[in-house]
Each structure stands twice: as structure tokens, then as C-alpha cells.
Amino acid sequence: xxxxxxxxxxxLRDLRISVTDRxxxxxxxxxxxxxxxxxxxxxxxxxxxxxxEIVSVAAAFxxxxxxxxxxxxxxxxxxxxxxDLVARIAAVPGVEDLTLSTNGALLAGKAAALAExxxxxxxxxxxxxxxxxxxxxxxxxLGAATVLEAIDAxxxxxxxxxxxxxxxxxxxxxHAVLELADRFRGTGHILRFIEYMDVGxxxxxxxxDVATAEEILAAVHEAFPLEAxxxxxxxxxxxxxxxxxxxxxxxxxxxxxxxxxGSCTRAxxxxxxxxxxxxxxxxxxxxxxxxxxxxDMGEVVAGVWASRGDRYSELRSTAPRLAVxxxxxxxxx
Numbered sequence: 001x002x003x004x005x006x007x008x009x010x011x012l013r014d015l016r017i018s019v020t021d022r023x024x025x026x027x028x029x030x031x032x033x034x035x036x037x038x039x040x041x042x043x044x045x046x047x048x049x050x051x052x053e054i055v056s057v058a059a060a061f062x063x064x065x066x067x068x069x070x071x072x073x074x075x076x077x078x079x080x081x082x083x084d085l086v087a088r089i090a091a092v093p094g095v096e097d098l099t100l101s102t103n104g105a106l107l108a109g110k111a112a113a114l115a116e117x118x119x120x121x122x123x124x125x126x127x128x129x130x131x132x133x134x135x136x137x138x139x140x141x142l143g144a145a146t147v148l149e150a151i152d153a154x155x156x157x158x159x160x161x162x163x164x165x166x167x168x169x170x171x172x173x174x175h176a177v178l179e180l181a182d183r184f185r186g187t188g189h190i191l192r193f194i195e196y197m198d199v200g201x202x203x204x205x206x207x208x209d210v211a212t213a214e215e216i217l218a219a220v221h222e223a224f225p226l227e228a229x230x231x232x233x234x235x236x237x238x239x240x241x242x243x244x245x246x247x248x249x250x251x252x253x254x255x256x257x258x259x260x261x262g263s264c265t266r267a268x269x270x271x272x273x274x275x276x277x278x279x280x281x282x283x284x285x286x287x288x289x290x291x292x293x294x295x296d297m298g299e300v301v302a303g304v305w306a307s308r309g310d311r312y313s314e315l316r317s318t319a320p321r322l323a324v325x326x327x328x329x330x331x332x333x
Contacts, residue, residue: 006308013265060297062094072332090118107150128176192251213254259313278310
């Protein structure tokens, strides 16, 4: 195995592969309906990476040191044959942790098959427990119960611990923080609160809308005392905190107020095969064209990563963007 490092000495450890840019939710912080309406043009299906190409990409990354692979979207469970794809990626030498991010709408019916195919865990989005707030965040007619049922199904299938991600937006779902904490305490699942981020150009992000990690942790700590925990591994995005009474832990992803660029080891490949080296990137490297021209994927990826110097979150307040960033729905979270 060749370990490749970027310009800041960060190794390549995590790969997130988007398998579709389509989604059946219209979350206001990711795919707001006014920008992603009926006339929105998705990536044509014939331009998506094929399963053979996705597996080739995964193999190239693991040969360079990647050990964690996450399947993302859009909503990845919309991709036809995704269970078969999971099985193929799970068989790639070097893959130690294979996970999938989902909104949960289709998960209950697929959880057992995904586990049998070799998926290790799932991360499920759930921004509130009460239906009015859940719908205000996700802009769908479904209720939160659908997602809760999916989490139970995933756990029953062995896809545990389930990570439950909640984006917190000031003035919209701050009240849900304690409700979510109380709901998942003692369940074995890991609830993670995410600061509302300026990903893409369509979600109307303002700093004033960010409920900070400090505020979130203070609210939870007051009700359920917390203590900090060491990261599970170098480069872990979420700060970890466990309940003093031993009833589990929560995480906080604070990209806005506590940037972790210095330890970021994640690469992202979009559904049509563009490699992005930062969640907030404006452009990337076209792996699909390189593959179809017969170029060596290991050399291409190593070259891109070796020239990587991204640290947008650290520079957010001092270096305004010069280009339109890619949408989160296009490259996964």
C-alpha cells in the first residue's frame, strides 16, 4: 500500500462516493425546493459512474490508504441495484468500514439486504421528532415516525450503532435538540448535531442562522450532564461527548465555529465521477474521463491528493469565496 499525503501532511483515509444526485426529500439546508423543483436537471443516467467504475474508484483509493468508504447521494437508496453495489464494494481489498448515509425513507425495506451484502453501519438524518418541525426541515409529507422505524429496522438488521444526524438551524429546530437527546439516550445509537453549514449556493445560508456547537452542548449538558471523550480515530469529524450517567454519547460536527480542516482525511467523488477534495470545493478532477481514457486511477488520485491544500472552514471568515461552490446534494455530506 502506498500512503499518499497532501500539502498539509494529511493522509487519505476516508472516501465518500455519491451514487446519485437525486433525492426524495427537499431539505431546506441541502436541496431547497425553490432551487430543486420539477425543472431541475439531474445528471443524465448514462453519465453516472457504472458499478464497475465505482468499484475501480474504491480500489484505487484503498490502494492509497483509504479504509473507510461511505456511500452517499442525493439519496443513495434511490440508485437501482445499490444492494449489489454494496456487496461489490465490501469485497474490495482494504475496505475496513463500509457505511451509507440516508434520509431513512426507504431504509426499513432494505436494511436486512444491505447488512447481508456487507454494509457495516448506516447514518440516518433526523432533524426533529415532531412532524411540523420535521417537515419544515425536510419539506416532505412523511412524518418522523417513518425515519424512527427505519432506525429500528437498521438496528435489528445489525447495522449498529446507527448514527443519527440532526442539522440544527436557529429559529427552526433548536427546540428539537433536547427532545432528540432524550429520545436516543440509552438506545445505543449515536446522535450527532451538525451546525448549519454554507454548503452550495442555494440554501440561503447566513451566519445568524447557525446554532453553535457551544450552544447545543450547553443545552444538552444542562439537562443531561456530559463529559468530553477522545476521538475514535485521527480526523474524526465529530467532537465526542458522553453522558456522565453512562447512557451513551452524542457528537457535534462544528465546521463553522470549530473548523477541523487540519485533520481532514476525506475525499468525495460525485455521481458522475468528479473527485472533490473539500466539502466546500467549487471544482474537482474528472475521474470518469480519466478512467474511460484508460489512465491509471491510482496515479490520478495520488496526484490530486498530493496537490491538495484545502482548508476552507479555517479561512471562512478571512477569505471570501471566489467561485460558486458545488451543492452538497451533488457530492454527499
